Amino acid sequence: MMLRNILFLFFLTATPLWLAAQVADTIFPVFDYSQPKDYEIGGIKITGAVFSDENALKSIAGFRVGDRIRVPGGDIPRAMKALWNLKLFTNIEILQEKTAGDIIFLEIKVQERPRLTNHAFKNIKKPLHDDLNELLNPMLVKGGIVTENTKVTAQKTIEKYFIDKGYLDAKVKVIEEPDSARINAVRLIFDADRGQRVRIQDIAFDGNDNVKKGKLHRLMKETKSKRAIFSSSKYIRSDYLDDKKKLIAYYNTIGYRDAIITGDSIWREEDGDLMIRIDISEGPRYYFRNITWKGNSIYSDEQLTEVLGINKGDVYNQELLEKRLQFSEEGRDVSSLYMDNGYLFFNIEPIEVAISGDSLDLEMRIFEGPQATIDKVIITGNDRTHEHVIRRELRTLPGDKFSRSDIIRSQRQIINLGYFNPENLGINTPVNPQRGTVDIEYKVEERPSDQLELSAGWGGVGRGVIGTLGVSFNNFSARNILKKETWSPLPQGDGQRLSIRAQTNGRFFQSYNLSFTEPWLGGKKPNSFTAAGFYTNYNISGGRFGIGGVTLSLGSRLKFPDDNFVSSTSINLQNLALSNWLDGLFRTGEGEIVTDGSFNNFSITQNITRSTINNPLFPQEGSRFSLSLQATLPYSLFSNKSYPDLPVEERFKWLEYHKWRFTAEWYTKLVGNLTLKTEAKIGMIGAYNKEIGISPFERFQLGGDGLNNQQFGQFNGTDIISMRGYEIADLPGNLINGQTVATPIFDKFTVELRYPVSLNPNSTIYLLAFAQGGNAFRTFRDFNPFDLKRSAGVGLRVFLPMFGILGFDYGLGFDKDNPGTGNIFQTFGDFNIILGFEPE
Numbered sequence: 001m002m003l004r005n006i007l008f009l010f011f012l013t014a015t016p017l018w019l020a021a022q023v024a025d026t027i028f029p030v031f032d033y034s035q036p037k038d039y040e041i042g043g044i045k046i047t048g049a050v051f052s053d054e055n056a057l058k059s060i061a062g063f064r065v066g067d068r069i070r071v072p073g074g075d076i077p078r079a080m081k082a083l084w085n086l087k088l089f090t091n092i093e094i095l096q097e098k099t100a101g102d103i104i105f106l107e108i109k110v111q112e113r114p115r116l117t118n119h120a121f122k123n124i125k126k127p128l129h130d131d132l133n134e135l136l137n138p139m140l141v142k143g144g145i146v147t148e149n150t151k152v153t154a155q156k157t158i159e160k161y162f163i164d165k166g167y168l169d170a171k172v173k174v175i176e177e178p179d180s181a182r183i184n185a186v187r188l189i190f191d192a193d194r195g196q197r198v199r200i201q202d203i204a205f206d207g208n209d210n211v212k213k214g215k216l217h218r219l220m221k222e223t224k225s226k227r228a229i230f231s232s233s234k235y236i237r238s239d240y241l242d243d244k245k246k247l248i249a250y251y252n253t254i255g256y257r258d259a260i261i262t263g264d265s266i267w268r269e270e271d272g273d274l275m276i277r278i279d280i281s282e283g284p285r286y287y288f289r290n291i292t293w294k295g296n297s298i299y300s301d302e303q304l305t306e307v308l309g310i311n312k313g314d315v316y317n318q319e320l321l322e323k324r325l326q327f328s329e330e331g332r333d334v335s336s337l338y339m340d341n342g343y344l345f346f347n348i349e350p351i352e353v354a355i356s357g358d359s360l361d362l363e364m365r366i367f368e369g370p371q372a373t374i375d376k377v378i379i380t381g382n383d384r385t386h387e388h389v390i391r392r393e394l395r396t397l398p399g400d401k402f403s404r405s406d407i408i409r410s411q412r413q414i415i416n417l418g419y420f421n422p423e424n425l426g427i428n429t430p431v432n433p434q435r436g437t438v439d440i441e442y443k444v445e446e447r448p449s450d451q452l453e454l455s456a457g458w459g460g461v462g463r464g465v466i467g468t469l470g471v472s473f474n475n476f477s478a479r480n481i482l483k484k485e486t487w488s489p490l491p492q493g494d495g496q497r498l499s500i501r502a503q504t505n506g507r508f509f510q511s512y513n514l515s516f517t518e519p520w521l522g523g524k525k526p527n528s529f530t531a532a533g534f535y536t537n538y539n540i541s542g543g544r545f546g547i548g549g550v551t552l553s554l555g556s557r558l559k560f561p562d563d564n565f566v567s568s569t570s571i572n573l574q575n576l577a578l579s580n581w582l583d584g585l586f587r588t589g590e591g592e593i594v595t596d597g598s599f600n601n602f603s604i605t606q607n608i609t610r611s612t613i614n615n616p617l618f619p620q621e622g623s624r625f626s627l628s629l630q631a632t633l634p635y636s637l638f639s640n641k642s643y644p645d646l647p648v649e650e651r652f653k654w655l656e657y658h659k660w661r662f663t664a665e666w667y668t669k670l671v672g673n674l675t676l677k678t679e680a681k682i683g684m685i686g687a688y689n690k691e692i693g694i695s696p697f698e699r700f701q702l703g704g705d706g707l708n709n710q711q712f713g714q715f716n717g718t719d720i721i722s723m724r725g726y727e728i729a730d731l732p733g734n735l736i737n738g739q740t741v742a743t744p745i746f747d748k749f750t751v752e753l754r755y756p757v758s759l760n761p762n763s764t765i766y767l768l769a770f771a772q773g774g775n776a777f778r779t780f781r782d783f784n785p786f787d788l789k790r791s792a793g794v795g796l797r798v799f800l801p802m803f804g805i806l807g808f809d810y811g812l813g814f815d816k817d818n819p820g821t822g823n824i825f826q827t828f829g830d831f832n833i834i835l836g837f838e839p840e
Contacts, residue, residue, distance in 0.1 A: 037071060062078065090111045473499075565610045
């Protein structure tokens with residue numbers, strides 16, 4: 001009985017194991033590696049591939065129906081490796097689906113990596129999203145594969161972004177969420193904890209025996225301790241490394257050529273702030289001794305030494321040496337001397353041939369090479385401006401000797417046209433050494449240059465709403481005006497200027513003006529021609545004042561003393577008609593008010609201007625000087641009339657005067673883009689005949705924002721000059737019996753600091769702080785250039801190509817005779833609004 005039970009239990013136990021073995025052998029066949037067998041592939045089945053192409057996977061695996069493979073053998077491992085190398089899958093299996101004799105059917109089973117649908121940010125302020133997306137978009141492609149490497153790279157990129165902003169403890173967690181809207185798709189969420197910004201508590205220096213600690217702190221412009229009042233304190237490694245180089249560069253400029261940083265230490269304090277210590281070895285201070293020249297045949301040793309400007313006994317200065325040899329902004333360097341004479345292949349290498357104590361001997365080894373000739377001058381990128389408009393401004397012509405200064409001047413001329421983006425102006429000089437020639441390629445980028453003026457304001461004439469509509473086409477083309485296909489919205493590309501402007505506030509005031517300028521009359525020489533006309537009419541309180549006129553002007557670029565000079569001659573004809581005009585603006589030298597009459601003004605204006613300004617939008621270098629004389633004929637010298645006995649309308653029927661204007665501007669780049677502008681202006685009008693006296697028209701009115709010069713002053717026989725911080729009535733010279741008058745003489749001096757917020761030519765923005773002094777004088781006896789009404793203030797300028805210059809100034813006048821009058825803004829200062837143009 002017991003034996004029977006044991007056999008029965010054994011049977012129950014063994015039977016399932018035998019059955020399981022049979023099933024397992026059927027589903028997962030086991031191959032004997034000692035007895036491989038060759039099969040013909042009868043079919044290949046791909047499962048699990050949603051995004052991948054099945055035929056491509058078969059091809060990459062190396063399997064085709066009809067091929068013979070050995071199982072087990074090397075074919076399947078090689079296929080697995082090829083598929084894994086794609087990095088598209090998280091799991092790969094190659095299974096035997098079935099066999100029929102020596103024919104095998106395979107199944108390639110894959111599990112694809114998830115695809116990215118989108119990504120989002122958590123605990124990151126929205127203004128930062130655009131910056132982060134710009135960094136992440138190249139690596140996080142919508143529909144792309146999401147791998148661990150992808151997530152880690154994105155995580156480190158965001159952390160680095162915050163670290164570069166001073167958040168050294170920033171941590172980012174990547175959350176992967178399935179996207180239920182798509183198969184095998186995920187979205188990534190970047191959860192950031194940027195922590196507190198880590199500031200630099202202090203920077204300590206050791207070994208700086210000859211340079212004060214404060215100077216070294218100032219040299220580290222991007223790495224500041226939190227003690228710095230107006231600078232942010234943050235640690236950015238790349239900036240820190242650059243700042244260390246600046247320290248050594250400065251030591252090299254004051255003679256310490258062996259100065260090095262022997263070590264530095266950075267550690268965290270208990271409060272989390274950084275401490276930095278920099279160890280410096282200054283070494284001895286060196287001086288220049290003997291400087292000799294070798295290899296020069298074009299210029300003598302004496303000529304080269306004079307250009308170099310370094311004498312025996314001067315403190316060693318590596319920066320100055322390199323500047324005087326290779327490139328100086330002033331053009332005072334040996335390289336410019338050669339390259340301006342065609343020696344493009346010129347090279348110079350300073351070699352230290354002896355060091356004795358604290359003295360250095362240098363040998364300047366020169367390779368002069370042959371002169372290079374300009375072969376081709378190529379212009380690209382001008383899709384609106386015609387090529388001849390650019391080419392006529394160039395100083396580099398095919399067949400001329402290569403000249404670096406001519407290239408720099410050509411670059412300035414192209415920028416001053418105002419049609420192209422100065423930030424993206426590129427110049428390439430591919431060289432052909434075999435032929436001894438060089439091509440010069442100017443790459444330009446067009447920008448909008450036309451301007452629209454559309455505004456409305458309250459005040460002025462009639463105390464009503466004044467509407468202004470004006471357009472300026474600064475790259476106009478008159479020759480294409482009949483070709484409809486060139487209109488966009490008007491024909492353009494020839495560099496001509498067409499300006500149309502109208503102003504009115506109804507029946508009280510109307511003003512219209514039109515002007516056209518051809519900068520290259522005839523197309524062969526830079527002779528400009530301008531034709532302009534205007535008409536202005538005022539009707540106030542029963543009085544009327546009308547003025548109309550035309551101007552023809554011819555200008556030319558001079559060659560002597562240099563080609564930075566421009567001469568302009570204008571013929572002006574105007575008629576001024578007054579009827580019961582009682583505002584008191586126009587007065588004779590004796591104070592008699594001009595109220596009625598018709599007056600003719602025929603004058604010739606001669607102007608000489610020299611300009612070396614490098615950028616018309618935001619000048620940082622150069623100067624501009626302008627001297628003009630506007631004069632009429634001395635009619636009274638040819639007449640026997642007794643002018644003192646004539647009424648005003650007869651005495652000034654034909655105006656006679658000589659009017660002088662002088663303006664000087666200088667622009668100096670101080671630190672970075674911080675720029676200093678200094679300016680002086682003076683104007684005066686005189687008479688030929690004392691019996692007639694100074695003309696009541698063509699005088700000056702100093703004060704206010706200068707906008708009235710465009711709205712009412714430009715065409716009413718008076719030059720209105722802005723004076724920030726002072727209204728016209730705040731200057732005693734402008735008042736007679738409580739009425740504002742025009743004066744025969746003025747002066748104004750300005751110092752202005754400018755700092756650009758944006759140098760983008762499509763939106764140039766800069767801040768300014770100014771100090772100004774000026775005054776108006778009723779007689780030449782009263783004139784005193786040191787009697788100035790002072791002011792100071794701040795302002796903002798925005799240049800938009802379509803609208804011109806917009807901005808404001810807030811000025812405080814320090815020398816008002818009547819402080820505390822007017823509204824609260826006039827009591828504590830004056831706001832000046834700038835619309836469309838920069839006032840005088």
